Amino acid sequence: MNGPSPPEHTPELPLRALWRAGDASALAARLQGLGTALAPAAQDRWRALLGLLQERADVLAYLDRAWQADTAAQQTRAAQENAQIALVACLLDYGAMDQVAVWLDRCAADTALPNEADRDPWPGRFWADAAGVAAGVLSGRIEPAHQDAAERLWAALRALEPVLSPNECLIAGQLLVNHRFAEQAYAHFGLLASTLEEPTRFAAASPLMRVRWLYTVGYALYQVGEQARAQRSWQRALDLCRAEALNGSALMVSLALVRLLLDGGELAQARQVLEGIDPDWGAGRAAQLIALQQMRARAQLLAGQPARALALLNEALDLACASALPDAELAACRTDLAQILLALGREDEAIALLHYCRTRHAGRDAQVFGVLHDLLRAWTLREQDPQAAKTLLADALGGAQQLRYTMFLRLLPQRAGALCALALRWAVLPAFVEEVIRARRLPAPDDAGPQWPWVLWVRLLGGFELRLAGRALPSEGKAQARPLELLRMMAAERRLSVSLVAAMDALWPDASGDTARKSLDMTVARLRKLLGANDLVQIGDGRVGLNRAQAQSDVALRRQLIDALEALSLTPAMKHGDRPDRDAAHALIAQIGELGYDELLAGLQPVPWLEAARVRCHQETVRAAQAAATLLGRPEQSLPDAGLREAALLEAALHYEPLAQQLVIRLMQVHLVQGSRGDALRVLRRFEQALEHIGQPPDDHLRKLAAQWGLVAMPR
Structure with a gap:
């Protein structure tokens, strides 16, 4: 449905056409021109619909006033449509989540009334089915009625003769992305994007609706580990925000990009984006101010300031409490809080918090909290009860794989790397764990063994073996003799490096200084060629060695473990x-x-x-x-x-x-x-x-x- 469905003779008919065209300026002018020809409740409803096209913060306020007036006048159909539009607005407007519970209750009450839209052909039923999908997502319970509404929306989007306007298509698309995400049907994201971003249809929609679509699909991709695609989607959205001066959406998209930069360890760039954000862009909306404070807290934690991060996040949570935001909107803040507690050494508190959240939240959020809780429990039990730890680790990583939740412990990459190393040593879902390590470029912990996806692994105990990216390399041949001996020397050392003097004395004891150095440089060049990478062998500060971020040997690892035991x-x-x-x-x-x-x-x-x-x-x-x-x-x-x-x-x-x-x-x-x-x-x-x-x-x-x-x- 494209705005309320008025009788054909009412003055609302031109408004309906302008809504379908997505012409916000013309709709505003026409609405002003109608004046008292529209009932006050109808005026408020159309002002709200206009607000959806103009990035205004008063959409729900207008709908609330319209709902109150129509309810008092016993205009049940109009009141029902007001509630349906409002529920969709709650899902589309990421600063309005504090009003979700109210509109869910109103829609639930109204569904008991005869719904004429159920008998209307498309597009008359648009808001009814859109609200049905939104109700399932926002309540965390996808019931058959919600599923049926989603299927009707999807059928309308794919129809050869579109019955929805370009704006309505993007609204439906956002709802369906959220619905598919809740269903864990992640493969549908690409199909939705290709359907909705057909150039002619996409360009015909309003800039705001295009931005919100790009943000929504980007966020869904981000949550399932498709960071590169998410970044492209968000960058397109931010460019459009700047071109159209959509400041509220610019805040929302900028915070998404900050989140992505922080995940990638690009702290300086993330701080630069944060400094360029004006808090007033969010029009004072609690949810967006909370998100801004949350990203500031993340930046502090990743900068090694957990106490400052805790203070910032507590401010965000206090604001959330004062704004009565629902639990669903606090999930990300609470996972961050657990990680900050871990960074402060308060592991028991972090585990207790995750257990609490696991029982309090619903849907995917509850599953994520369960994954984090079991990961931390597995870590605490790894020495005391290895078998129980292994079971917990398998359950947690199995849940993460099902959810496509690869960014667990995103703010503590060292802890995430240590858990991945433990999983590999115990052969727990090795393919998925390696995928996580590579996608996130997790740092190898000190005790990471041969199972870790090293670029280069060197075995020296009992014999000599080279593995490059998991593939065995030949370790014999006259032409390779000197490069391989240098490699063995480096791999046998504590820090995988030897002094240049020691290397030259060992390999060319009878050569003069200049001759030995030339021979060493030539040998390093040949070794790099053998390994197929220049950055695996490094020379500097009077030493020659292997890149310890990418290479490891069994002797060096064994020495580290013995040092730890001693x-x-x-x-x-x-x-x-x-x-x-x-x-x-x-x-x-x-x-x-x-x-x-x-x-x-x-x-x-x-x-x-x-x-x-x-x-x-x-x-x-x-x-x-x-x-x-x-x-x-x-x-x-x-x-x-x-x-x-x-x-x-x-x-x-x-x-x-x-x-x-x-x-x-x-x-x-x-x-x-x-x-x-x-x-x-x-x-x-x-x-x-x-x-x-x-x-x-x-x-x-x-x-x-x-x-x-x-x-x-x-x-x-």
């Missing part, structure tokens, strides 16, 4: 043997064990730099075993897998330090607790033989322990 054991605040310490230690030992204890570059002939690197690896294994023994206290029979992993670490350490009595005792304890008396005795006998080899007698402490544990006593 640091945990040396922390004075820790009371060793307590549950959190033990859980963290077990998790680190598991990760170290996954990388293995094989010889560094096994099979390669030793050269000085390689011999030194192997010795470092041996020493690190021993340090890891000593740190684990310090942290874990008494072995637990209830943790057989943990016992096996610790035993493997201890065995590897004793291979390099067979006389480390502390580690011998610990390994015997682990075997005994796991019920492997024979293994404990084997460890004891091996130690006994090592002592005999150097002519050293066993000490009394070990002999007493052996007797206490029922093992054969050692001779003096």
Whole structure:
């Protein structure tokens, strides 16, 4: 329907034609010219419809006055149409969501009345079906009647002989995007866009309706991870806003672009856009002022100022409370609040907030809160109860995949990256997780392993393997010998880099300084060519190394994990043997064990730099075993897998330090607790033989322990 459906002889007929044409200026002039020829309620209704074309903030105020007057006069059909138009306006006008509940109630009451529009052919039923779709979206409950209304709108849009005007088409399109989004029917967005953006039809609509369509479809694309398409849609909308001086819509679209820039880590550009926004553009509407404050809070958090972000977001939430905005309009602010609490170290509060929101919200919002809640719970349980954490993580990521919700924890990319690394290590939805990592360019956490989609992964333990973007590269050939040796040297170092002097001394020990440097530069060029990327190998500050944002090796990762284990054991605040310490230690030992204890570059002939690197690896294994023994206290029979992993670490350490009595005792304890008396005795006998080899007698402490544990006593 194109404005209320007046009898053919009424003065509203020209207004109806102008509405269909989308000519706001002519409609305003005609409405003024009619004066008292229109009843006051009809005047208010047409002023509201005009407001939809002019970006005015008083649309719902006019409709409220018209509804009150028609209701008092028992003009039920007119009152019903006022409520239907208002409900659609609530969904189209993103600053009017605080009035949704009122108009939902009025429409629900009016639907019990005979609805003549149900019997009218198109376009007479436009507002009735438009309101039906809006009611389903705004209430969060898509019922059969709402679905039927959506199907009729879609059929009207696709008709070969359009019965809707260009403006009505875009209004219907916005409603259908929201409806399909609520249904999670994301594939329909492209079809809707191609239908509605047919050049002739699109150009005939008013600038405001075109802007709102572009904003709506852009927001839907953004929410399902189609950031590039969303940005194109929003940029078109912003260009149109500037050309037509649509300031209210410019605020709305600018905030959308800020959101996108912040998601992409482009903080400086986002701040520049924020500084260019005039709050008066929103005509004082609460929802838009709240959104502006929310984006300011996001910028502060991403700039490393969580306390300031919390203050700004609390101001936004206070304004929302004062404006009585419905819960549906607070979902984004509440997810931001949870992330700010996480950044402040208030993890329990964040989880409690998400649980509350999960039960209070409906539809997709409730599902999003559920995903975030389960992600955080999985993270907190990852060491204490890995199996429960894995189940929660699988449920959360499965929900995110179904929702196409790739921007979880958008304000905490490091935490999102850590969760993705954990999911990959546990083989939880790896294809989806890799998609998220690549689309968001998430930073790799320090413990990201070979499962992470590194540009370059180098395996050195037990042999030599290169993987470039997941594909194995040949690691043999005379022409590649020197570049690959340089690569192995860098990959074996803590920071994946060596000094230029060390590299030249190792690879060209007999060359002069200038000659060695030329050889190094040539070798780097050949290595870059082999890897197919110049930025993977970097030279600067007197060092040559791999790009640590894109490359990793098993040795460097293993060293980081061992450092973390040792640091945990040396922390004075820790009371060793307590549950959190033990859980963290077990998790680190598991990760170290996954990388293995094989010889560094096994099979390669030793050269000085390689011999030194192997010795470092041996020493690190021993340090890891000593740190684990310090942290874990008494072995637990209830943790057989943990016992096996610790035993493997201890065995590897004793291979390099067979006389480390502390580690011998610990390994015997682990075997005994796991019920492997024979293994404990084997460890004891091996130690006994090592002592005999150097002519050293066993000490009394070990002999007493052996007797206490029922093992054969050692001779003096």
